[in-house]
Amino acid sequence: MDTDFFEKMAARPDALAFREAEREGVRRVLSRLAPLAGARVVEVGCGNGRLTVPLAEAVSEGGGAGRVWALDPCGGMCGKCREAVAAAGVESAVCLEEASAEGSRAPEGEWDAAVFFRVWPHLGDVEAALERARRWLVPGGRLVVANLQGSAELDAMHARCGAVSAGVSRRMPTAQELAEWLEARGWRVEAVREAADDYWVAARRRTGTDAENVSTNGAGCGRMDNGNHAKEIGVI
Numbered sequence: 384m385d386t387d388f389f390e391k392m393a394a395r396p397d398a399l400a401f402r403e404a405e406r407e408g409v410r411r412v413l414s415r416l417a418p419l420a421g422a423r424v425v426e427v428g429c430g431n432g433r434l435t436v437p438l439a440e441a442v443s444e445g446g447g448a449g450r451v452w453a454l455d456p457c458g459g460m461c462g463k464c465r466e467a468v469a470a471a472g473v474e475s476a477v478c479l480e481e482a483s484a485e486g487s488r489a490p491e492g493e494w495d496a497a498v499f500f501r502v503w504p505h506l507g508d509v510e511a512a513l514e515r516a517r518r519w520l521v522p523g524g525r526l527v528v529a530n531l532q533g534s535a536e537l538d539a540m541h542a543r544c545g546a547v548s549a550g551v552s553r554r555m556p557t558a559q560e561l562a563e564w565l566e567a568r569g570w571r572v573e574a575v576r577e578a579a580d581d582y583w584v585a586a587r588r589r590t591g592t593d594a595e596n597v598s599t600n601g602a603g604c605g606r607m608d609n610g611n612h613a614k615e616i617g618v619i
């Protein structure tokens with residue numbers, strides 16, 4: 384991916400600041416992810432760490448072995464995330480990787496959840512990212528795709544802010560389309576919610592033989608052919 388768009392965004396003082404109305408959405412995301420104490424979570428596209436910090440606080444509650452593996456291909460965003468994590472004092476619960484989902488080196492078979500929060504339309508190769516998620520998760524682990532807007536509202540916002548013309552955002556499938564696409568790839572979808580200010584699709588990695596459940600059919604989720612690769616792993 385050309386990270387210029389997000390590098391410029393990361394440099395802004397208000398980088399990806401949540402508006403008051405969105406804070407409730409973030410609380411909703413955290414409560415839907417619960418229980419998190421002791422959980423091991425991969426956070427894809429962590430940006431400046433707005434979700435990483437509360438996630439890290441939640442997984443380390445009770446002093447357990449919970450961890451967040453936060454990854455983002457944009458160096459500026461990773462820098463902001465590192466600062467936010469340090470300021471909150473949750474460094475011991477976070478591994479930060481400057482990498483795309485597709486190129487991440489997060490350890491496989493160790494994670495209870497893979498959370499794609501406000502990142503799905505920016506992925507270069509959704510098939511590759513989904514395959515990574517499948518490998519990261521323990522059998523029965525949960526995949527979550529969440530946004531703070533419905534798909535139409537998000538698409539309109541990306542058009543307005545120039546992400547579409549910059550080539551860093553493609554159409555967000557509706558929650559129902561995404562659910563069907565995941566089912567066609569062998570995931571067991573357990574929740575599908577979409578409203579103007581809400582988007583939540585949760586699915587479980589099946590515990591049986593994946594080959595039994597996988598189909599290569601299912602359209603509508605597209606691909607931007609601008610493959611990303613991990614640059615480094617920085618554990619903070």
Ligand SMILES: C[S@@+](CC[C@H](N)C(=O)[O-])C[C@H]1O[C@@H](n2cnc3c(N)ncnc32)[C@H](O)[C@@H]1O
Binds near residue numbers: 384431484501
């Ligand atoms: C709209 S921002 C959201 C950031 C964060 N999730 C938040 O809500 O504050 C999208 C983020 O996705 C990252 N991103 C873009 N392509 C990605 C990819 N292929 N894999 C992982 N993250 C990606 C961008 O660098 C950016 O930080």
